[in-house]
Every structure is written in structure tokens, then in C-alpha cells.
Amino acid sequence: MYAPIVKFSVEEKLFSVHQVLQSRLSTNAEAKRIGVANETLKDWIRKYEAGGVERLEELKTWTRYPEELKISAVKAVVDNAKSLNEVIETFSISSHSVLRQWISKYTSREDIKSTSKS
Numbered sequence: 001m002y003a004p005i006v007k008f009s010v011e012e013k014l015f016s017v018h019q020v021l022q023s024r025l026s027t028n029a030e031a032k033r034i035g036v037a038n039e040t041l042k043d044w045i046r047k048y049e050a051g052g053v054e055r056l057e058e059l060k061t062w063t064r065y066p067e068e069l070k071i072s073a074v075k076a077v078v079d080n081a082k083s084l085n086e087v088i089e090t091f092s093i094s095s096h097s098v099l100r101q102w103i104s105k106y107t108s109r110e111d112i113k114s115t116s117k118s
Contacts (some may be wrong), residue, residue: 008034013056016041017048039096046085063094067114073099074106 008016016034019025020041025033031041047055073091076082077099084096093099105112 007058008036010053010056013044014048014053017045017056020045021048042085043095046089050089062115063098064115065093067112070102070112070114071106074102074112077103078106 012034016030019030020027027041027045028038031038034041044056069091073087073093076087076090077084082090084099087093088096088099102112
């Protein structure tokens, strides 16, 4: 059985980000306290540092990525041994999980196509 998806408000995300950035709690401790994956909290921090509070808001539209960008991003990780963090910053990818999905498709030899609304 899957755990229910919990949506966090911008204020809740910002509180957790500040807990970590102001050294009140470690990333691991804060992620555990609120019940999210460590990478989720790191994504919030990255987004906040890159664009402030506005970047913590849930997107209302589907982000479209061209096929060329997806392949370049995947190859940057697979062939050039760049970190996921470096690649999501360089290519402005919304999250680690998005990039991991592309890598999974690439390594299993599935087609990586431009993102379209499904």
C-alpha cells in the first residue's frame, strides 16, 4: 500500500527550509520530522535559494521539456558523471525525480520524447 500524498503549503515548506538554513535542524532531521524524503526537502531548499518563496509554490501547469534537453541532461549524468544537483541546476529541471525518470528510461533503452500533456 502506498503512503498518501501530502501537500505542503508554501508556508510549511518555507518553515522547514528555514529550519535547515538557520541550522536549527539538519536536513535529515527536518525531513524525518515532517515525513518527506530527504531529497524532497533538498529540492525545496534548492528552489528557495534559486528563486525565493515563489519557487516553493506548486506549479499549476505541466512543465514541458524538449527531447534534446532531456537527452543532454541524462548524458550529463550518465556520460559526464555530473551530479543530479548540477544537472537540475544547469538545465532548470523541476526536481530530482523528473531527472531520475529520464535516466531510468534512457538506461532501459526506452524512447525519451518531448514532454507533452498526458
